[in-house]
Amino acid sequence: MIEFFGDLARWFADNWDGTAGYLNRTWEHVQVSGLAVVVASAIGVPLGAWLGHTGKGGLAVVSVVNIGRALPSFGIVALALPITIRIADRVPFIDSGLGFLPTFIALLALALPPIFTNTFAGVRNVSRDTVEAARGMGVTERRILVDVELPIASPVVLAGIRTSAVQVVATATLGALVGYGGLGRYIIDGFAVQDDLQIVAGALLVAVLSVATELGFGALQRRIVPPPLRRGTSLRRRALRRLQPSARTPA
Amino acid sequence: MRNVFRSRVVGAALVSLALVAGACSSGDDATDGPTITVGSTNFGEQLILGEIYASVLEANGYSVERKFNLGTREVVNPALKSGEIDLLAEYTGTLLTFEGGTPSTDSDQTWSDLQNAIGDDGLVALAYSPAQDKNGFVVTAATAQELGLAAVSDLAQYNGQLVLGGPPECPDREFCLIGLQEVYGLDFAGFTPLDTGGPLTVAALEGGEIDVALLFTSDGVIAAKGFVLLEDDRNLQPAENIVPVTTEEIMDAYGEDLRDLLDEVSAAITTAELSELNKRYGLDAEDPEDLAREWLVSKGFIEE
Amino acid sequence: MILAQARDAFFRWDWVADHLDDIWEKTAEHLVLTGIALGVGLAVSLALSVVALRFRPSYGPITWVTGFLYTIPSLALFAFLVPITGFTVLTAEIGLVSYTLLILVRNIVAGIDGVDPAIVEAARGMGYRDRQLFLKIELPLAVPVIVAGLRIAAVTTIGLVTVTALIGQGGVGFFILRGLNRFFSTEIVLGTVLSVLLAVAADVALLLAERALTPWARRRAAL
Numbered sequence: 001m002i003e004f005f006g007d008l009a010r011w012f013a014d015n016w017d018g019t020a021g022y023l024n025r026t027w028e029h030v031q032v033s034g035l036a037v038v039v040a041s042a043i044g045v046p047l048g049a050w051l052g053h054t055g056k057g058g059l060a061v062v063s064v065v066n067i068g069r070a071l072p073s074f075g076i077v078a079l080a081l082p083i084t085i086r087i088a089d090r091v092p093f094i095d096s097g098l099g100f101l102p103t104f105i106a107l108l109a110l111a112l113p114p115i116f117t118n119t120f121a122g123v124r125n126v127s128r129d130t131v132e133a134a135r136g137m138g139v140t141e142r143r144i145l146v147d148v149e150l151p152i153a154s155p156v157v158l159a160g161i162r163t164s165a166v167q168v169v170a171t172a173t174l175g176a177l178v179g180y181g182g183l184g185r186y187i188i189d190g191f192a193v194q195d196d197l198q199i200v201a202g203a204l205l206v207a208v209l210s211v212a213t214e215l216g217f218g219a220l221q222r223r224i225v226p227p228p229l230r231r232g233t234s235l236r237r238r239a240l241r242r243l244q245p246s247a248r249t250p251a
Numbered sequence: 252m253r254n255v256f257r258s259r260v261v262g263a264a265l266v267s268l269a270l271v272a273g274a275c276s277s278g279d280d281a282t283d284g285p286t287i288t289v290g291s292t293n294f295g296e297q298l299i300l301g302e303i304y305a306s307v308l309e310a311n312g313y314s315v316e317r318k319f320n321l322g323t324r325e326v327v328n329p330a331l332k333s334g335e336i337d338l339l340a341e342y343t344g345t346l347l348t349f350e351g352g353t354p355s356t357d358s359d360q361t362w363s364d365l366q367n368a369i370g371d372d373g374l375v376a377l378a379y380s381p382a383q384d385k386n387g388f389v390v391t392a393a394t395a396q397e398l399g400l401a402a403v404s405d406l407a408q409y410n411g412q413l414v415l416g417g418p419p420e421c422p423d424r425e426f427c428l429i430g431l432q433e434v435y436g437l438d439f440a441g442f443t444p445l446d447t448g449g450p451l452t453v454a455a456l457e458g459g460e461i462d463v464a465l466l467f468t469s470d471g472v473i474a475a476k477g478f479v480l481l482e483d484d485r486n487l488q489p490a491e492n493i494v495p496v497t498t499e500e501i502m503d504a505y506g507e508d509l510r511d512l513l514d515e516v517s518a519a520i521t522t523a524e525l526s527e528l529n530k531r532y533g534l535d536a537e538d539p540e541d542l543a544r545e546w547l548v549s550k551g552f553i554e555e
Numbered sequence: 556m557i558l559a560q561a562r563d564a565f566f567r568w569d570w571v572a573d574h575l576d577d578i579w580e581k582t583a584e585h586l587v588l589t590g591i592a593l594g595v596g597l598a599v600s601l602a603l604s605v606v607a608l609r610f611r612p613s614y615g616p617i618t619w620v621t622g623f624l625y626t627i628p629s630l631a632l633f634a635f636l637v638p639i640t641g642f643t644v645l646t647a648e649i650g651l652v653s654y655t656l657l658i659l660v661r662n663i664v665a666g667i668d669g670v671d672p673a674i675v676e677a678a679r680g681m682g683y684r685d686r687q688l689f690l691k692i693e694l695p696l697a698v699p700v701i702v703a704g705l706r707i708a709a710v711t712t713i714g715l716v717t718v719t720a721l722i723g724q725g726g727v728g729f730f731i732l733r734g735l736n737r738f739f740s741t742e743i744v745l746g747t748v749l750s751v752l753l754a755v756a757a758d759v760a761l762l763l764a765e766r767a768l769t770p771w772a773r774r775r776a777a778l
Binding site (some may be wrong): 066067070072078079086184188190199200202203209214 | 565623626627628630631632634635637638707710711713715717718720721728731732734735738740743744746747750751753754758759
């Protein structure tokens with residue numbers, strides 16, 4: 001056991017550099033995960049916010065929640081491959097249908113549901129009184145959404161993005177199955193040659209990255225959420241907690 | 252209380268169902284003796300070979316279990332030695348190397364060396380097949396023309412410029428990256444881990460993400476895609492005859508009848524036929540079971 | 556360069572029609588793997604929850620350990636177990652059960668905690684002893700929250716079973732893996748869609764089961 005930890009420490013000392021080193025692999029991992037979360041947020045937040053504000057599309061949201069959680073990550077990543085290969089064939093400026101593209105598309109599909117549903121729920125649950133008061137004061141619909149509802153909903157929205165990010169980081173390991181690099185490489189390659197050390201090292205790196213993502217968003221939350229909402233009454237805290245962000249799925 | 256009780260009952264029912272299902276699958280024991288567990292690694296040809304051997308055994312009354320698609324040799328070899336699987340289609344040269352020996356391009360020599368090497372582990376190599384499947388280094392027709400490539404040694408002129416793609420275990424393999432570096436003095440700009448001679452590797456080669464791909468010489472995709480198989484002019488690849496490897500226990504249990512049956516089947520497989528089956532599996536999406544059955548019927552091992 | 560495919564259709568219904576018995580077999584396998592994982596997971600989680608409820612300080616460590624298991628990428632966990640327990644259902648189940656623990660323990664504890672203290676008081680007043688109280692009062696009242704956790708656990712387990720294809724099990728993940736190994740998109744689509752359908756069906760089934768197990772909730776709502 002002790003010997004194993006010694007070997008592990010040595011592995012970390014030896015394998016940091018080069019294309020196959022963990023600094024590069026971590027960067028690859030962060031790249032595809034980060035882009036997926038950013039794009040998913042760019043789509044999910046406006047969409048969820050608008051639907052939440054207008055109050056329409058409740059059924060769509062429920063379906064998205066159910067189906068979103070039911071998507072098997074392995075299936076989605078595998079499915080992305082023939083799709084992106086076909087896209088790469090037909091679209092001239094896309095070089096490769098392997099590696100980054102299918103991983104990104106799959107992660108995007110998996111990142112969207114939590115962000116979308118959380119934003120919808122967060123905006124939807126802003127007290128009607130507050131919204132009415134704003135309307136009474138003559139504030140336009142758009143301004144209500146942007147200046148009133150979104151800030152109030154921000155803890156929930158951010159919780160959704162956070163859940164999504166952590167999930168994406170864990171799932172990005174499967175990118176190794178479609179020709180991408182990332183930390184999943186250590187797990188797949190390690191399994192191929194039965195190198196337990198590599199598997200454990202890879203898993204450890206992903207776990208660390210997951211935790212870092214979780215903590216990073218925690219810090220972000222403290223920055224972005226408006227001060228009056230941070231402290232809040234115990235009632236509000238309980239209410240917000242009840243809007244339990246969809247439990248993240250393991251990778 | 253009710254939900255606990257109910258879920259426990261449901262759980263117990265499912266477990267019993269699983270156990271019953273497991274017991275039922277052992278099938279008829281026309282030939283008395285232990286069940287032969289046929290294993291395979293994780294690429295198409297292995298699935299087809301595994302099916303061929305498993306089906307012919309079943310047709311002759313042996314009790315057979317299948318454990319296919321297990322992974323690479325590092326995974327499957329221990330399983331064979333520990334008895335988790337009993338029969339595996341292997342390749343003489345690579346297995347001999349894996350067991351610490353030195354193969355050559357002589358099929359007979361390689362095979363007898365292999366028999367000696369694995370004897371200590373309680374394994375038995377049955378007769379080898381004329382069909383061979385070696386590692387093949389492949390480029391697209393366009394690349395071959397552009398760079399004037401016909402043999403592996405031609406790659407040396409482009410040291411540091413080309414990217415090699417292959418299965419993740421290639422850098423650890425003597426007949427893959429290690430051999431290319433030592434025997435041919437090649438130096439690649441990079442190695443991209445993909446899959447075991449499968450669609451990822453093919454797609455990467457076609458798409459230009461890699462310049463040289465590791466595919467298998469019995470893979471019909473090489474001909475189907477018009478790729479160029481570089482000649483192994485320094486004989487890095489040893490003889491790689493297909494050989495079923497089994498355990499002493501199984502041989503003791505069944506003896507010469509089993510050996511004769513399997514030897515007959517092995518003798519009937521040719522590289523050309525195997526390539527055709529591989530192509531139909533990989534490119535035409537036919538099932539290994541159907542392909543194996545059809546081949547066995549055509550050779551008269553099974554009636555239909 | 557065009558990747559010419561011998562069978563270009565993205566999804567071939569005829570292939571599906573030809574392989575219905577395989578589909579049935581793999582679906583059954585999938586359900587069995589899921590069922591065992593949920594059954595064992597629930598049992599283990601109940602045990603852990605009882606410990607956590609009796610001895611509060613243990614709740615923290617229990618959630619840390621189950622939470623830690625949760626962050627290990629499933630592929631790594633399965634890959635790591637193979638040399639120890641082989642390519643067996645056991646290996647798959649150890650992994651699958653581990654992923655259910657966090658959500659189930661959390662929900663069971665939250666559910667029991669959430670039972671109205673007034674009811675507990677009344678029951679004690681009526682003479683209920685600890686174990687009876689737990690089994691006959693607290694647990695039944697916690698059913699909605701527990702089933703909510705069970706639903707999430709069921710859906711995620713069904714998704715994870717597909718990953719076990721990489722260690723020789725797989726249920727419908729078998730189709731996904733084989734489709735990936737030879738570029739046959741029909742199989743990949745099939746495996747993915749089946750997994751989603753199974754998950755949605757399990758979700759609905761558990762929801763209905765909850766309704767059946769809590770007739771008092773319906774009665775109260777009807778008043």
